[in-house]
Amino acid sequence: MPSGERRLLTCPNCGGDLERDAARTRLSCPSGHRFDAAKQGYFNLLTGAGTKFQADTAQMVQARADFLAAGHYAPLARRLADLAAGAGARTGTGAKAGPVVLDAGAGTGYYLREVQQATGASMAVALDISKFALRRAARVLPEGYALVWDVWRPLPLADGAADVLLNVFAPRNADEFRRVLAPGGRLLVVTPLPGHLQEIRSLAGMLEIGGEKEARVAQSLGSGFEAGPAEHLEFLMSLSRTDIENVVLMGPSAHHVDADALAGTLAGMQFPLQVSAAFSLQQFRVPGPDRG
Numbered sequence: 001m002p003s004g005e006r007r008l009l010t011c012p013n014c015g016g017d018l019e020r021d022a023a024r025t026r027l028s029c030p031s032g033h034r035f036d037a038a039k040q041g042y043f044n045l046l047t048g049a050g051t052k053f054q055a056d057t058a059q060m061v062q063a064r065a066d067f068l069a070a071g072h073y074a075p076l077a078r079r080l081a082d083l084a085a086g087a088g089a090r091t092g093t094g095a096k097a098g099p100v101v102l103d104a105g106a107g108t109g110y111y112l113r114e115v116q117q118a119t120g121a122s123m124a125v126a127l128d129i130s131k132f133a134l135r136r137a138a139r140v141l142p143e144g145y146a147l148v149w150d151v152w153r154p155l156p157l158a159d160g161a162a163d164v165l166l167n168v169f170a171p172r173n174a175d176e177f178r179r180v181l182a183p184g185g186r187l188l189v190v191t192p193l194p195g196h197l198q199e200i201r202s203l204a205g206m207l208e209i210g211g212e213k214e215a216r217v218a219q220s221l222g223s224g225f226e227a228g229p230a231e232h233l234e235f236l237m238s239l240s241r242t243d244i245e246n247v248v249l250m251g252p253s254a255h256h257v258d259a260d261a262l263a264g265t266l267a268g269m270q271f272p273l274q275v276s277a278a279f280s281l282q283q284f285r286v287p288g289p290d291r292g
Contacts, residue, residue: 007158008100008123009145012045018156020145041138042131042146045156053150054255056130061108064250065136068110072237072247076279077111079233080166080188081118083281087164087186098122099163102180104151105170109137111190115166116141125162127151155180164188169251172217178224183288187225189217193232193278200244200275203265206253214280221284228283238272247275 009018009027016029027035027043035043056064067073084101098120103112106126116124124144126137131148138146149156151173160182167177168190177187194209201208218227239247244266248257 006100006161008125008161009147010156010158012047012149012153012156017158038131038135040135041142042134042148044131044148046129046148046150053129053152056107056128056133057254058132060250060254061130061132061136063246063254064133065108067243067246067250068108070243072239072243073110073277075235076190076233076277077114079281080111080168080190081114083188083283084115084164084166084186085118087188087283100161101125101164101166102157102162103127103166103168104155104173104177105167106137106146107133107168109134109140109146111166111168112137112144113140115164116144119164121164125157127155151176160185166190172220174221174224177221178286181286183286184290185286186228187221187284187286189280189282189284191217191280191282193234193280195234195276195278197247198276198278199273200248205257205262206248206251214282217280217282218284224286225284226287228285230280230282232278232280234276234278237275237277239275241266241269241271244271244273244275 007017011018011029011033013033014031016031018027018029020027025037035045037043100123101115101121102125104127106112106128109126112124112126124141126141126146127149128134129150134146134148151171155176157180159179162180163182163185165177165181165187191213192209194211196209214230248262
């Protein structure tokens with residue numbers, strides 16, 4: 001790596017710098033550890049036993065891709081992109097290079113792509129444990145990195161590598177988030193509010209959303225972050241039967257919802273159905289001066 005150039009990815013085996021070759025098909029470090037890209041463009045950095053956590057299945061990812069493609073969460077994507085653009089303007093590396101944006105739990109890359117475009121990011125890095133999701137992320141982020149990784153492990157990024165970190169409906173590793181964010185870096189956390197999908201949550205057997213989630217998020221991040229502004233985004237969605245099946249089957253509820261029973265429940269309903277979307281968007285900052 002040239003002197004003075006900012007470090008980005010690190011080898012999960014030895015901690016050395018990971019560099020991508022000119023063909024964009026291999027990551028390697030000076031110690032000789034190599035990771036070849038899958039034919040769909042993502043890199044699997046998990047070694048050994050992999051992860052004990054349950055990754056999203058191909059069916060879950062397809063349901064999510066179809067639901068997001070219908071535009072139902074577009075207001076959330078736009079607002080998140082606006083917030084990230086404001087954060088990136090304060091934390092970027094200067095006029096010639098936009099911010100480095102990391103999405104921990106990126107899924108299909110839907111939100112990261114919107115943020116990349118809004119911020120003029122110099123690099124976008126998507127982390128997720130689902131290879132099925134990252135196949136899609138690699139496709140929409142051709143210049144970025146789509147990496148199979150468990151966010152509960154030490155992240156494969158250098159200290160202070162990222163300017164903006166997205167965490168949308170995903171686990172939070174506070175210590176690692178703090179480490180990989182540069183001084184003055186921003187963390188944007190999106191979680192559902194109790195009223196989210198309230199019209200269909202009980203009939204579909206979906207997991208309940210507990211109250212005081214925002215306070216728990218802030219508490220879980222500890223003293224390594226300064227709490228910034230928080231806001232709520234609420235709107236109504238007009239959902240078809242297919243939309244409702246997709247929104248139920250694209251998230252954690254899919255692991256225990258009976259698809260046949262859901263179909264039977266929906267068979268007697270009238271569509272489209274007006275369904276609430278309700279999100280919390282919280283901003284946090286790493287102490288230290290903003291990048292100039």
